[in-house]
Every structure is written in structure tokens, then in C-alpha cells.
Amino acid sequence: MKVLIVTYYWPPAGGPGVQRWLKFVKYLRNFGIEPVVFTAENPFYPTIDETLAADIPGGIEVIKCPIFEPNNIVAKFKKKETEKSAGFLDPNPSFLSRVLLYIRANYFIPDARKYWVKPSVKMLENFLSNNTVDAIITTGPPHSLHLIGKRLKEKIGVKWIADFRDPWTSIDYFHLLPLTRSARKKHFKLEEEVVRAADQVIMVSNHAKKKYVGFNKAIDVITNGYDTEESLETVAHTLDEKFSITHIGSMNSERNPKALWEALSELCEENKEFAEDLELKFIGKLDDSIWDNEIAVRNFKDVKRINYVPHIEAKLNQRKSQVLLIVVNDYPSAKEMIPGKTFEYLQANRPIIGFAPEDGDLAEILTNTKSGIAIDFSNTQLAKKAISDLYKKYKSGNLELSSEGVEYFHRKKLTEKLSNIIKAVIKE
Structure with missing residues (x-):
């Protein structure tokens, strides 16, 4: 055929x-x-x-x-x-x-x-x-x-x-x-x-x-x-030393997780050790309005902003990160959206925090594979709790993932x- x-x-x-x-x-x-x-x-x-x-x-x-x-x-x-x-x-x-x-x-x-x-x-x-x-x-x-x-x-x-x-x-x-x-x-x-x-x-x-x-x-x-990259499988990698939260891909003005910035800001104010441990990484296009109005104005001490890296390098960064961040656009049909990076995130086998409708397709995948949590765009308290729980596991050296059914993708x-x-x- x-x-x-x-x-x-x-x-x-x-x-x-x-x-x-x-x-x-x-x-x-x-x-x-x-x-x-x-x-x-x-x-x-x-x-x-x-x-x-x-x-x-x-x-x-x-x-x-x-x-x-x-x-x-x-x-x-x-x-x-x-x-x-x-x-x-x-x-x-x-x-x-x-x-x-x-x-x-x-x-x-x-x-x-x-x-x-x-x-x-x-x-x-x-x-x-x-x-x-x-x-x-x-x-x-x-x-x-x-x-x-x-x-x-x-x-x-x-x-x-x-x-x-x-x-x-x-x-x-x-x-x-x-x-x-x-x-x-x-x-x-x-x-x-x-x-x-x-x-x-x-x-x-x-x-x-x-x-x-x-x-x-x-x-x-x-x-x-996701796909198997033979050249990547042979590359040794270790997890980031700091409590890294990494977003890979474009984050435009409609893909702005305000609840995340609020949650992180509050956690930094309440816990100085968390503020020192936190590392935010943005690999891909980050809208200037998000940078200027949400990130640069807050007290985040360690923020890395990288415009673009080759695909293999992006996947390596996924595997090294303590936590992976995924965001869909806050718009009428947001329940439909499953960003392509979702599946490589699953392959990376790191905990995922998603900002998306809690009854949408992305939420269903994260739940079914036991890979992370989807949080509604304005749910600051749930975002704060989810990050706190992950941080506690990080501090105890137990931030691991036991996902299921990822091979289907x-x-x-x-x-x-x-x-x-x-x-x-x-x-x-």
C-alpha cells in the first residue's frame, strides 16, 4: 500500500x-x-x-x-x-x-x-x-x-x-x-x-x-x-540540584498561568528556603508580557530564559527537571487541547503540573497515567498545595514518579x- x-x-x-x-x-x-x-x-x-x-x-x-x-x-x-x-x-x-x-x-x-x-x-x-x-x-x-x-x-x-x-x-x-x-x-x-x-x-x-x-x-x-531517541538514551544525566520547574515550548499571552505565579510568590514569601531552592526554566518563546508583568516583577531568585534549543536537548532538559510545567490557552475550547509536549513529558518520567480545565483531555491523560495533576487557571490554592507537596518530596529526596500506561503513546x-x-x- x-x-x-x-x-x-x-x-x-x-x-x-x-x-x-x-x-x-x-x-x-x-x-x-x-x-x-x-x-x-x-x-x-x-x-x-x-x-x-x-x-x-x-x-x-x-x-x-x-x-x-x-x-x-x-x-x-x-x-x-x-x-x-x-x-x-x-x-x-x-x-x-x-x-x-x-x-x-x-x-x-x-x-x-x-x-x-x-x-x-x-x-x-x-x-x-x-x-x-x-x-x-x-x-x-x-x-x-x-x-x-x-x-x-x-x-x-x-x-x-x-x-x-x-x-x-x-x-x-x-x-x-x-x-x-x-x-x-x-x-x-x-x-x-x-x-x-x-x-x-x-x-x-x-x-x-x-x-x-x-x-x-x-x-x-x-x-x-513520544519517540525513542537512541542518541538520547546513551546520554548520562542527573536531576537538577535545585527544585526546578521547567516549561518547554511557547508560552503566549493567552497561556499565562496566573495561579502559578501567585502560588510561587506566596511560597517564596512564606518559606525562605523554598525561595532559595526554586529554579524556573523557560525553554522556548516566552511572551514579553508574561515576563514583564508576572515574572520579572516577583521575587524569584533563579530564572532561566532560553529561546530555543534543538529537540534532543529539549528532551534532555525534560529528564533533568524536578518538575515539568505544561499550560494550555485559557480560551473557550481549552478542554480539547493536549499540547504535543505532553507526551514527551510523560516519557521523561518527571512529575507534571498542568494548568488546564480539570475535566479536559489533558487532565484525563495526567490522571490515567498517574503522571501529574491538572489545575484550573484560577485555582491558586490547589496550585500552592500541589507545589508544596512536590517540594516536600524533593527535600526528602523522594521526588519520583510511578506512572502507568505511558507506552500507549x-x-x-x-x-x-x-x-x-x-x-x-x-x-x-
Whole structure:
């Protein structure tokens, strides 16, 4: 069997967007499926990580199509504005930023990669007429890629699977975009058309699936996961000496755990030894508003802020940390969100504190695996108690974790589930 995977993010792209399908491609051959990758020839990647190319299996066919991206033009005269992803909205935007965001939100629907749809359909229509492919898979965001799958299905009847790495209209920043009524309506219309037209839809969380079941009954959930890194397994590491709490990845203005800052501030004031032992580490983009208004103004003595490290180094930092911190955006659909880092946190086998709805998908995973606790965004007292309990174990030299069922989230295990879905779609 052969599948064609349409993805914008592919090495040397860094960050979370590339991980899911890079790992699926890595393991699909184990289950009798040969992947072919279709991606952009000249993409605009905010983050580059050359090390990820090592995960691409030998002999994988990669087809590339040139892409026109308005972001590239804007970047020439407003580089600072465009280095931020849509999910990293500036809480104090300049006038030019507001104008650019308005244009982006209302004229590039579903996103700024919309101009890649037509040339991609043309190139792939020709490729599929000369090559045997059993199904195509589109993965978004950018959700414009799903329109490629939809049009190919309409034109040549190819089996099509739409994978939503993140939701479309319920993604964390959607409600912050300055959308006109007609633009918002168009987003919802396109989203529904895509979900209805696909032969199979894949979501990453159960709450996300619930939103779409009225449009298509063929919906399955495959979460993100973690992978075994042989180069990491041989690296000796010891836990941080201090009581480190580490967040890895982006923390934007909507991903601001105010209850955490309050709890830590109170604990530092009440316990001078805790204040001396505490080490906060932020590896990844940290919004300036959080730094200026929440962290820099408090009495935290040891704070490390690192913009970006290669993926392997990030995973090593996870294993060394005493406690791992994960935060989802405080927004209407927060119950759906399971940040991709969750699963590598599970692999690291360190206690996890999550700031997320206590009845959401993230909370369920942390509870079921006995890996940590999810705390509602404003529950300062629970945050304070949870951190105090962890600190006491740290001081007694007993801050360990006995998690369960984490192996279910290994990328190879998840790829096996994907392969079964692909085979079922092809046989229909």
C-alpha cells in the first residue's frame, strides 16, 4: 500500500508542527505502508532544526512544489511582526501589526498558504495519474492543505484522510482574530465542507472529536506521542540540584498561568528556603508580557530564559527537571487541547503540573497515567498545595514518579493505529 502525505511542515522545519507526521513516516513501513511526502519547496519556517532530518527513513520519496507566501513579502519590511506565529499574538500590537493581522484574518482564508492549493492540485493530479497511490492524507494547520485533498477527491475520486493536528475554528487563537462576520462564516463553512467530504477524519483529542461527529461519523482520535531517541538514551544525566520547574515550548499571552505565579510568590514569601531552592526554566518563546508583568516583577531568585534549543536537548532538559510545567490557552475550547509536549513529558518520567480545565483531555491523560495533576487557571490554592507537596518530596529526596500506561503513546504504537485506519479506508 502507498499513501501520499500532504504536509507544509517537514524538515528542516523545527517546532511542534513537524513532529507528528515526521514520526508517522518514520514507522509506517513497519506496518506495510509506503509513505510519499508532498511539501513546499520554499517554505517560510519561523524555526529551523536540522537535526530532525535524521528521522526521515532512507529512500522516502519527497515531492516539492513552489509556494507563494504573502508572509515572505511582508517580512521584507516588517520582519519582527511576521516572526510570530498566528498563535503568538502580540498583546500590545503596533498600528501596522493590527492592519497586517486584519488583512491576514479576513483576506487569507483559511490561511496565508491558500495560494499553494491550486498549483499543488495541478502537480498532484499529474503525479497521481502516473503513479499508483491508494490514499492521500492532508494534515493541518495550515488548514488550506485540506482544500488540496478535497479538490483531488472531487477531481479524481482518490481516497482522502484529513488529519487535524490542531482544531480549525476552535484553535486557541481563533477567537482573538479580528474577523468580520462574513470571514468568520466562511471559516465555519469551509471547515464543515472539509469534514463532511473526507473519507476519514483524524483528531488529536476526544473533546475535539465531539465537535465534528455531526458532520462525519468516520472520525478517530490519534493523539500525539513520544519517540525513542537512541542518541538520547546513551546520554548520562542527573536531576537538577535545585527544585526546578521547567516549561518547554511557547508560552503566549493567552497561556499565562496566573495561579502559578501567585502560588510561587506566596511560597517564596512564606518559606525562605523554598525561595532559595526554586529554579524556573523557560525553554522556548516566552511572551514579553508574561515576563514583564508576572515574572520579572516577583521575587524569584533563579530564572532561566532560553529561546530555543534543538529537540534532543529539549528532551534532555525534560529528564533533568524536578518538575515539568505544561499550560494550555485559557480560551473557550481549552478542554480539547493536549499540547504535543505532553507526551514527551510523560516519557521523561518527571512529575507534571498542568494548568488546564480539570475535566479536559489533558487532565484525563495526567490522571490515567498517574503522571501529574491538572489545575484550573484560577485555582491558586490547589496550585500552592500541589507545589508544596512536590517540594516536600524533593527535600526528602523522594521526588519520583510511578506512572502507568505511558507506552500507549509511543509513536510506533500510534502509527500502528494509523495504519489500521488507512487500511480500512482503502478497503472501503
